[in-house]
Structure formats: C-alpha cells, structure tokens
Amino acid sequence: MSIIKPILQHSEHIVYFSGANNYCWAHFRNGEKTLLAKPISYLESQLTSFVRVHKTVLLNPAYVSQLFPPATKKMAGRITLTGGINVPVSRRRWTDVVERLQPSPLDNSQLVLGEPPVDSPKLATKDILLVTDDVETARIVEQTVRQHGSEYQCQVAKDSQFLPNYLESLSAKDQPILLLIDARTAVTERLYLLGKLKKNSALCHLPVVLLASNEPMIVNGYRHQANSVLSFPVNSQPSQPMLERVCRFWLRMAALPALS
Numbered sequence: 172m173s174i175i176k177p178i179l180q181h182s183e184h185i186v187y188f189s190g191a192n193n194y195c196w197a198h199f200r201n202g203e204k205t206l207l208a209k210p211i212s213y214l215e216s217q218l219t220s221f222v223r224v225h226k227t228v229l230l231n232p233a234y235v236s237q238l239f240p241p242a243t244k245k246m247a248g249r250i251t252l253t254g255g256i257n258v259p260v261s262r263r264r265w266t267d268v269v270e271r272l273q274p275s276p277l278d279n280s281q282l283v284l285g286e287p288p289v290d291s292p293k294l295a296t297k298d299i300l301l302v303t304d305d306v307e308t309a310r311i312v313e314q315t316v317r318q319h320g321s322e323y324q325c326q327v328a329k330d331s332q333f334l335p336n337y338l339e340s341l342s343a344k345d346q347p348i349l350l351l352i353d354a355r356t357a358v359t360e361r362l363y364l365l366g367k368l369k370k371n372s373a374l375c376h377l378p379v380v381l382l383a384s385n386e387p388m389i390v391n392g393y394r395h396q397a398n399s400v401l402s403f404p405v406n407s408q409p410s411q412p413m414l415e416r417v418c419r420f421w422l423r424m425a426a427l428p429a430l431s
Contacts, residue, residue: 175209179217186252187230188214188221200234200253222271224250224260227336232272241265247340259336297322302361303353303382304329308408312351315414319422331357331364339373348427350377354392355384355404362395369396376428380417382409 178185178197189196190211198204207214215223223229230252237251241262248260248268260268301312309327316325326347328334338346350368354361365381368374381397383389384404392400401417403409421427 174205175207178207179214182218182221182231183233185231186234186254186256187228187258190227190229198256202254222268224258224264224268225336226261228258230258235272238269238272240269246345247337257330257333259333259340261340297324298347299323299325299349299351300347301325301327301351301353302329302331302334302364303327303351304356305353305408308353308382311408311411312414315411315418318415319418323422331360334364335367335371335374338368338377339371346374346377348378349421350379351382352379352397353382354388355382358388362391365392365395365397378421378425378427380421 184199184201186198186200188207188211189198191206193208193210195207195209195211195214196204197207211223211227211229215221215229218229220232221229222232225247230250234253235250236253238260239249239251241248241260247262248265250258250260250268252258299312299316301309303309303312309325313325313327316323331352352361352365354365361381365379368377368379375396378398379396381392381395381400383392383400383402385402389400389402399417401409401413403413
C-alpha cells in the first residue's frame with residue numbers, strides 16, 4: 172500500500188521534505204522520517220501550502236521559527252525550523268520565500284529576520300573552512316591560519332548536514348580554498364560529508380584535509396577521497412608545528428583551484 176496518499180492527506184504532521192534524486196525524505200514532527208518514491212517536485216505540485224526554499228528542501232510554513240537573510244548577495248540564506256533544524260534558502264528563491272512566509276499564520280513574535288547564526292560560515296575568496304565541534308581545535312587552527320597572512324581567514328562550521336548544499340550555492344570564486352574536516356567526533360556524519368563533497372561535480376575539486384584518530388578512520392578517509400589525513404587522538408588537539416607545516420604546504424606551495 173502506498174504511503175504517499177496518507178502523507179498528502181495529513182501533511183500537517185510533516186515538518187519538511189528533503190529531496191534525494193527521484194526520491195524524497197519526509198521528516199515528521201515527532202522526529203521520524205520515511206523515504207518516498209517520489210521526487211520533491213511532485214510533492215511541491217501536490218502541497219501548494221508548502222514552500223520550496225531550495226532545490227532539495229520543501230517545508231511546512233507552520234514549523235518555521237526564524238529566517239536569516241543572506242549576509243551578502245552571493246550567499247545563501249537560512250531558515251530555522253521547530254526543533255532547531257536549519258535548512259538553506261537558495262539566493263534566487265529568497266525574495267519569494269520571504270513573501271510567502273510573511274503572511275503565514277505564524278506568530279510574528281516567532282518570525283525573526285536577523286543576522287545568520289554565529290556558527291554559519293561567511294566565506295570570502297581566501298577562506299579556509301574548518302568543520303569541527305571542538306572549541307580548542309578551532310582556536311589553534313584559526314591562530315595558525317592568521318600567522319600565514321591577513322589574506323587568509325578561518326571560518327568554523329559545527330553543523331555539516333546542509334554544508335554541501337550551502338557550498339554548491341556559492342560561485343566558484345566564493346568557495347573556500349581549503350576544507351579541514353574533524354572526523355574524530357561525529358565520525359559517520361563527517362565521512363558522509365566528505366563523500367558528498369567528492370561525489371559532487373561542483374565541489375569535488377576542493378582540497379580536503381581530514382583529521383582522524385585511528386587507523387581504520389585513516390583508511391576510510393582515503394577511501395572517501397580525502398586529499399590528506401592527519402592523525403592524532405580524539406582527546407587532544409593538533410600541534411602548532413603540525414598545523415604550520417600543513418598551512419605552509421597548502422597555502423604557500425600547492426596550487427589551489429579557487430586561486431588559479
């Protein structure tokens with residue numbers, strides 16, 4: 172029995188849909204999700220009250236809590252849904268999305284137009300993007316990058332779920348020149364991110380350095396096509412000399428695609 176019809180009839184239980192080629196994940200308000208054998212474009216045509224905010228995201232306006240406009244014209248916006256879920260808003264859809272959400276029955280006290288969250292990366296031409304949830308590692312990496320010239324900035328992102336979509340929305344010259352992904356924690360999520368980046372034709376050229384903590388993770392890192400892997404224990408931080416050598420190679424010796 173098809174589950175499409177019940178979902179369309181009781182769409183008030185759906186927070187958002189996330190597209191995956193010709194399939195779609197339905198995310199329920201109770202935290203559960205189910206895979207549907209329909210593309211997101213079909214659901215958009217059937218659920219006219221839902222809002223398409225990105226090519227991969229169709230959401231229920233009733234669950235929108237905050238809107239964060241793009242920091243610049245070249246960046247994507249972001250919407251926070253009930254439960255703290257963040258989804259991207261493509262640049263070309265932003266104006267239409269705001270117009271459709273403003274008249275919604277959502278209480279105006281819940282709908283906030285503001286600056287992007289602190290941990291939302293704001294990428295510039297020569298930015299290095301670090302994905303980690305370790306504060307000390309972020310501090311050391313940022314300090315090391317600053318030592319290699321004021322033209323380089325280190326941006327930190329904790330949430331990597333929608334990072335591929337966000338990076339793909341940027342023009343080539345606005346993408347980071349180097350990514351450092353800390354896979355010592357949230358291993359599955361970070362390896363999944365690495366795999367997504369390397370399978371994406373618009374992002375696979377970006378150099379990725381993976382931070383790993385053991386031999387199996389090192390092997391998996393290279394299997395997921397990391398450009399290089401650094402190894403050190405999960406409860407320690409990379410040493411300053413190690414990071415200096417990494418920066419010296421990638422920022423001074425290597426030819427980076429975003430700068431060529």
